[in-house]
Structure formats: C-alpha cells, structure tokens
Amino acid sequence: MLSVESMEYNPKEIEPKWQKTWADAKAFEARDDSPKPKYYCLIEFPYPSGDGLHAGHVRSNTAMDVVARKRRAEGYEVLYPIGWDAFGLPTENYAIKTGKKPALVTKENTDTFRRQLQALGFSFDWSREVNTTDPSYYRWTQWIFLELHKAGLAYKAKMEINWCPKDKIGLANEEVVDGCCERCGTKVEKREKEQWMLAITKYADRLEKDLDTVDYLEKIKAQQRNWIGKSDGLLFSSPVKDTDIVIETFSAHFEAFCADTFVVIAPNHPLLPRLLDGVSNKEEILAEAKAITERRSAAGHAEIKEVEGVFTGRYIVDPVGNGELPIWIANYALAEYGTGIVKCSAHDERDFAFAKKYNIPLKPVLFPSLPEERTRVENREVCYSDMEQGILSEPADFAGKTAGQSRDAISAYAVEKGLAKKKITYKLRDWVFSRQRYWGEPIPMIHCEKCDWVPVPLTDLPVTLPDVENYQPTDTGESPLAAITEWVNTICPSCKGPARRETDTMPNWAGSSWYYLRYVDPKNDQVFCDPKKLAYWSGANEKLSTINYKLQNAGPVDWYNGGMEHTTLHLLYSRFWHKFLFDQGHVPTSEPYAKRTSHGLILADGGVKMSKSKGNVVNPDAIVLQFGADSLRVYEMFMGPFDQAIAWNTDGLVGARRFLERAWRAALRVDKEAEPSSALLVLANQTIEKVSHDIEELKMNTAVAALMILLRDIEKEERVALFPLETLIRLLAPFAPHIAEELWEKIGHSEPLYRSHWPKADSSKLELSLLTIAVQVNGKVRDTLSVPRTISEEEVRALALGRDSVKRWLEGKEPKKIVYVPGRLLSIVAE
RNA sequence: GCCGAGGUGAUGAAAUUGGUAGACAUAGGGGACUUAAAAUCCCCAGGGACGUUAAACUCCCAUGUGGGUUCGAUUCCCACCCUCGGCACCA
Numbered sequence: 077m078l079s080v081e082s083m084e085y086n087p088k089e090i091e092p093k094w095q096k097t098w099a100d101a102k103a104f105e106a107r108d109d110s111p112k113p114k115y116y117c118l119i120e121f122p123y124p125s126g127d128g129l130h131a132g133h134v135r136s137n138t139a140m141d142v143v144a145r146k147r148r149a150e151g152y153e154v155l156y157p158i159g160w161d162a163f164g165l166p167t168e169n170y171a172i173k174t175g176k177k178p179a180l181v182t183k184e185n186t187d188t189f190r191r192q193l194q195a196l197g198f199s200f201d202w203s204r205e206v207n208t209t210d211p212s213y214y215r216w217t218q219w220i221f222l223e224l225h226k227a228g229l230a231y232k233a234k235m236e237i238n239w240c241p242k243d244k245i246g247l248a249n250e251e252v253v254d255g256c257c258e259r260c261g262t263k264v265e266k267r268e269k270e271q272w273m274l275a276i277t278k279y280a281d282r283l284e285k286d287l288d289t290v291d292y293l294e295k296i297k298a299q300q301r302n303w304i305g306k307s308d309g310l311l312f313s314s315p316v317k318d319t320d321i322v323i324e325t326f327s328a329h330f331e332a333f334c335a336d337t338f339v340v341i342a343p344n345h346p347l348l349p350r351l352l353d354g355v356s357n358k359e360e361i362l363a364e365a366k367a368i369t370e371r372r373s374a375a376g377h378a379e380i381k382e383v384e385g386v387f388t389g390r391y392i393v394d395p396v397g398n399g400e401l402p403i404w405i406a407n408y409a410l411a412e413y414g415t416g417i418v419k420c421s422a423h424d425e426r427d428f429a430f431a432k433k434y435n436i437p438l439k440p441v442l443f444p445s446l447p448e449e450r451t452r453v454e455n456r457e458v459c460y461s462d463m464e465q466g467i468l469s470e471p472a473d474f475a476g477k478t479a480g481q482s483r484d485a486i487s488a489y490a491v492e493k494g495l496a497k498k499k500i501t502y503k504l505r506d507w508v509f510s511r512q513r514y515w516g517e518p519i520p521m522i523h524c525e526k527c528d529w530v531p532v533p534l535t536d537l538p539v540t541l542p543d544v545e546n547y548q549p550t551d552t553g554e555s556p557l558a559a560i561t562e563w564v565n566t567i568c569p570s571c572k573g574p575a576r577r578e579t580d581t582m583p584n585w586a587g588s589s590w591y592y593l594r595y596v597d598p599k600n601d602q603v604f605c606d607p608k609k610l611a612y613w614s615g616a617n618e619k620l621s622t623i624n625y626k627l628q629n630a631g632p633v634d635w636y637n638g639g640m641e642h643t644t645l646h647l648l649y650s651r652f653w654h655k656f657l658f659d660q661g662h663v664p665t666s667e668p669y670a671k672r673t674s675h676g677l678i679l680a681d682g683g684v685k686m687s688k689s690k691g692n693v694v695n696p697d698a699i700v701l702q703f704g705a706d707s708l709r710v711y712e713m714f715m716g717p718f719d720q721a722i723a724w725n726t727d728g729l730v731g732a733r734r735f736l737e738r739a740w741r742a743a744l745r746v747d748k749e750a751e752p753s754s755a756l757l758v759l760a761n762q763t764i765e766k767v768s769h770d771i772e773e774l775k776m777n778t779a780v781a782a783l784m785i786l787l788r789d790i791e792k793e794e795r796v797a798l799f800p801l802e803t804l805i806r807l808l809a810p811f812a813p814h815i816a817e818e819l820w821e822k823i824g825h826s827e828p829l830y831r832s833h834w835p836k837a838d839s840s841k842l843e844l845s846l847l848t849i850a851v852q853v854n855g856k857v858r859d860t861l862s863v864p865r866t867i868s869e870e871e872v873r874a875l876a877l878g879r880d881s882v883k884r885w886l887e888g889k890e891p892k893k894i895v896y897v898p899g900r901l902l903s904i905v906a907e
Numbered sequence: 908g909c910c911g912a913g914g915u916g917a918u919g920a921a922a923u924u925g926g927u928a929g930a931c932a933u934a935g936g937g938g939a940c941u942u943a944a945a946a947u948c949c950c951c952a953g954g955g956a957c958g959u960u961a962a963a964c965u966c967c968c969a970u971g972u973g974g975g976u977u978c979g980a981u982u983c984c985c986a987c988c989c990u991c992g993g994c995a996c997c998a
Binding site: 294295298299301302303305307309325326327328329330340372383406407408409410412413414417418419420424425426427501502503640643644714715716717719720721722723725727728730731732734735737738741769777778780781782783784785788848849850851852854855856857860892893894895897900901903904905 | 908909910911912913918919920921922923926927930931932933934946947977978979991992993994995996997998
C-alpha cells in the first residue's frame, strides 16, 4: 500500500531522483558511431557571470530541450551540448576588484551554473562540456588564428580604433552603440593603435549571398544584410586637373549622374595632402580639414546637423561630360566608405544642402511628374531624390523615362561608353581582433626586429596565459601582460634572435566563433575536431568526397537558438570563421547553422529590464525550490510566443503548477480496464498532431494549451483510460520531463520514458463523427447545425433552409446565392 | 529616413489556405466542501441594448484609424496613426 505522502506531487523528491537516473544511465550522451540519423541542437553557451543563471537562460534552454527530447523520441541520435564562454571583462573586472584569480572565479561561476542547469533537468550531454578558457580549448582557437594569418586574413594595421576610456579597451565597430561602449555606456574615443585585424570583408559577398541557403528567421537575415550593407553601383574615374592624380568615386544612385556639379572628399582622407600639393593655401586647408574631422569626432556618431566644408582649389575633369567640377572637403563624406570621394548633385539631400550653403551651382536632371513641383525642382528650391519615380531629362537616350525603369540600362550604357565600371561596396568593416586585456586568449604571434611578426610554431601551442598579480589595464593602451617580462621576452622562432610576444589578447568573440565544432570532439588533442566525427555530425559522410562550395549544405548544427543581440556579432563572426575553415578544407559545410531562431527577452514584472541594481531579477533556484523545475519549464513555455519579449509574472507560475498537480492526480486514477470515449480518443490523436506540429514551429504556448485541454477532457471522463493518459504523459515529457517519467513509472512501465518513442496520431481517429456547421444569412451567423460527417451539401442546404431561425432572417426572400464550405459553414445570401 | 516585427478582453494571449473572434491561463465574481482558512472542485465573465424578481433567450457594436475587395476580413489590398527591435551623413 502506498503511503499518502508518496501519493502527492512532490517535485523536490522526484526531480533529483530522475536527474540522477538520467545521469547514471548516461541517457543523453551522444554517440559518434550511431547508426541513427543525427540531430544537433544548439543553444548559445552561457557566459558564467557571478549573478548565476537567469530566467532568460531557462527560456531558450527549455525550448531547445523540448526539441532535443522530441528528436530523441523520434529516433534521432541527438547532440545537445553545453559549455562556457568564460573569457570576458566582467570576470576580469571582478578579479581587479577582489584580487581573486580569473581562473578561480570562472571555476566557481561555472560550478554554480552547472548546478543550476542540472537542477532544471536539461538533457545536455555533460560529457562534452567545453570551456573557452581551458588551454586545451584555446589552443585550437589560437590554431585557427594562425590559419587565418597564414591565409593572409589576419593582419596588423595602425588604425583609428574605438577606445573605451573606462574599460581601457579597444572595441570593434559592432561593440559601439550610439557612440558609446556597449558594455559600460561610456562615450567612445578615437585612438590610433596597431591592432590585429581579421579580413571579414573578404567574405562579405558570401556572408550576404549564402543567407539564401540557410533557414534563419527573416528578421535575422534582414539584420545581417543590413549590417553587411551591400550596395551595387558604378565607379567613376576622374583625372584631377593640373595633377597626375586620378580619383575614383562610387555611386549607388548613379541614375542622375548627368546632374553632378561638384565633388566632396572626406576631411580625413589619406589622399588629401597629395591632392593639395601645389595649392597655394595648402596648409590652411589641411588645418581646416583637421578641425572639421575633430568637430565631427566630437559630435560622435550622432547625425551631423549642419553640413560644412572647404574648397580644395582642385577640380576634376568629369569623365561623363559635366565639365570641370570643384572638389570640396565635406564633413559628411566618410573616408572608410566607398572610395571616400563622391560626385555630388542636386538629387541628394546632403549634397543639395551643401551646395546651397556654399553657392555651388546645381543642375537638376531628375523631375517629379506634377508640373508645379517640377518647376520648384527646376528653380532649385527643393531637393528631389526619387530614384524610382523621378523622370530623367538626361542623358538623351533616357530622357522622359523614370529613373527606376532605366537603372539597369543606364548602368549598362555607362559601362559600355567606358564612363564607369560596375562596383559593389559594403558597409561591413574588418574585425578589430586585439584587446588590451588580460582575460582572453593570447594572440600567438611573436615580434622580432629582424623578421617582423612571426607565428608561434604549432608545436608550441597553446600559448598559455601567465600568472599575473595585477590585472589592471593601463592608460597607455597596453595589456597587463606587457608587464610580465619573463613571459613577453622570448626568442624568434625564425631567426632565434631576441623577440617579444604579442601582449594583446583576443576578443571574447573568438572562442565562441567555433565552439559548436569542438562539441563534436571536445577532448581531441591532435586536431580541433576529428573529421570523421564531424562528417557524421554534419550529415555529410557521403558529401565529403566532393568538397565543392556550391554543393555543400549547412551544418553541423541543425537548429541553433540564441539572442537577437548576437545577430551582427557572434552569428556573423562564427559564419565567417566557418566559411574560412570550409575554404581550408577543415569542415565539410559552407555554413555552420542550418536553422537559426531567436527567443524574446524575459522582462521583469512591469515590463522593465531585469537588473541586479533594480532588484527585480528572478532567481531560478528560488522558483525551483518553491514550484519545482517542471513548473518553471512549463510556465516559461506557456507564458507567450517564444520569439517575443515578455514580462515575468509569478502568478502565471501557479497555473503551470496547478496543471501538473492535476495531471498527477489524473494519472493516479488510471483504470487499465477503461475504454476512452470516442470523443476523447479523437482529441488525444488531435493533440498528438497539434503538439508535434507546434514544437517544430516553437509555438510552445499553444502546445502547452493543447495539453491542458487534453487533460481537462481526461478528467471529465468517469474513468481514466490508459491511451489518452499515456498520450498526455508522452507529449508532456519534453516540457516537464521529471513528472512525466515519474507518472510513466507509476502507471506501471518498467522501461523509462526517455527511451520510449514519440507517439504517432492514428489518422483514422482524427475526426469526430458529428460536426458543427455554422449557417450564415447575409453574412451573419444565425444558426448552427450538428450533422454527421458524411452529410452532403444538398442535405445541409435543405436542413438549413428548413430551420425557423433561417426562415426568419430570410424574411420570405428567395436565396440568391448559397456558398457551402464543407464541414465548416453554409452562407445564404438573399440581398 | 531605411529595414524588420507588432497593435485583439482587466492581464499573458489564441484563431491551417479569408469561414462561428477571444481557445488556454492569470487576476476577478459567485457557489460547493470546511468550525474556519488554505488547497481543491463547479459555475460566470468583451462592451452595450430590449426585457425580466432573476435568468434563459434575442439584437446591436467590437480585433489601432479610415477606405476597398468579398456571401463573409483579426487574416487580403490602399492610405494613415502608434509601439517595439535593428541600422543610419553608407553616397
């Protein structure tokens, strides 16, 4: 006889029990030699911050856990790994404050995270845990860097970088938000510094184009495209009068090129001094250019309110026949986009404003169709820039046509006449890869006076971080590593002379750019990943023989979920590294992730961001203690659409817990002799279809709702029959795995549920024998009919027209038209 | 300004290709059980109107706003307003 106590739902008891069972059985460890088809689910590995796990982690981890558990039940070999993206500033800053070694802090934090994640019952393969700060891991991060270097994609360049004076660190463009440091909000300064750069721009076209080959949410693709900023147009070459200089200008809106009347050049353009050679007031102009650059810099990245500039005294001889055009220095011209020099006309807002301010002649050639508006454009009163609908007056071949319809022809015309070349430009910049901090992967390069930069030999990898007493970064912009002379001073691998190590470290995006590959073979000390294992997990065994860019698909990851905040950082960087590794023949696929989805943020009660300072952070430990892991999981799946930001509401958790309690009680009432009603049989089969489908679409909220409905109808029956109950438990298992296992055992199964299969709906039992048909009269529902499924249209018509309510609304009129939607409704029109 | 996603009860939300708007849940109201409370179970619940002791019943209005297409629009089309996310002197 069971004691009363064990009859009650007690998550504190059953959750640790099943977590231990799964761990002991190595239930979720993936095999590399499995005969089954593979499926690789990935979540972004967490940064193990001192704050511990938060509600947002739970949301995305649970969603992918649901997918992973469903896939296993469907017969796949599933890889659902976990690890730690543990290099980074917060840990280092904590070390600076407390003097505690970052490695030790990381150890403590990962221990906390591991415990918290395990308490939630995620089906991670813990045997493949990786940590980016582990030398056996970052050895391969360094190796990839050296591969990039060997291929000429890593280079050192003196350049203006974004410098955060508070964090004392150089930032990538992607890490600057509104001219401020993404992390601390401090206004970013510009500094000249020698930095390691990665030539991601060499991959711009493929990063853009190959988005067509992967299944990412449309908004993710849109953001990446936006960031890459592809723009195709024409490149014009123009000789500068009285010099031997030929300048190039890029134009994406070239349709109105006949309107060009002047040229602007960026105030910090490297060509400027040469251009001004021989101009009488050269120094004066250069000084003004410098002043303009500084004013612009001071304004930050915010929009420049007022255009300003200065005439250079030089002219180009326009190749397209607009005569001699003056070259101006203008504050709105960017040295780093296009060629840094632009031909300007009346058909651009800024050009127009600039010309007005400095009385530069304008010559409109593009006009609106309305006569009075046309006059205003002709009189140069307004700027007109509609490159779609605007009507051209020049060149003569295109006069009277719209710019939009002529674009391609004009491009061809200009190229044919030798006036310009086709050109594609990108907004994407090369990736600043150096950080002047301690807690990152050392860049494995050695500088020798004689040999310049020499890579560390592969046999010497990893270059490990030395023990340091002081992690404080310096204002000089040097990494704390620079102070460790015994580490810095080394010998040149090439000439054996004295040399110095690179003291900058890699950005925290380095380790996360390839971690999904290491999960495939996390302990390998010969290569970053065994090609055979990678072939299996890429589903590419048979493809390996034909490494051909066009034929390759995406992988190894089948489904990757993560945050939108990583779309232009991590996601783009890792696609770049993967493509590079593919080109080097190290991976069999050209894209790393077949499918990418994203979760919405979980906000605090009231819709504001959760933050420690506001004290509104939800701690999963406390929730697990009070409600149980299963309730938390179900609640986070049920709370709303997965990809949408949503506010936490502890009241909502009550509903999830109540649902599980009811399922528990229903299961204990199981009666193996009982037969379910035919309606319940149909509902159970429909629920299988609904839940299976919804999980694939990440519509977890409606999947849970469907389970609640099934439970409600199970409860309604006098006796709890086995089939509907087992269906409920199986479908519930991915969401609330502990209670599902426990109930499965309680109703008499000796084989655990995690080894069981996913249910399949019986297609003959998906429909009720009776259905309800709505009857509309003149577009409004006036009656409903309950009819057998097999009923014919004629019978429905006759039945409906015989009803009193229908007769009443027809008011004696003859139906003009009757529309019948089989099984749904009958619409009678009499007006 | 450009790109993307949205706007539905008190609240989170749901609604295959256009086909009975508001499933499911929370909060709320009422009832049962209880000495009582909690828990649990049952019922009600978009707004309004007629009407009635009360209810059933019936009708009208209602998915950001205004138009359109249609027998029928939360869904499709046009215009506009608002919110959120991203980008932005990018030529």
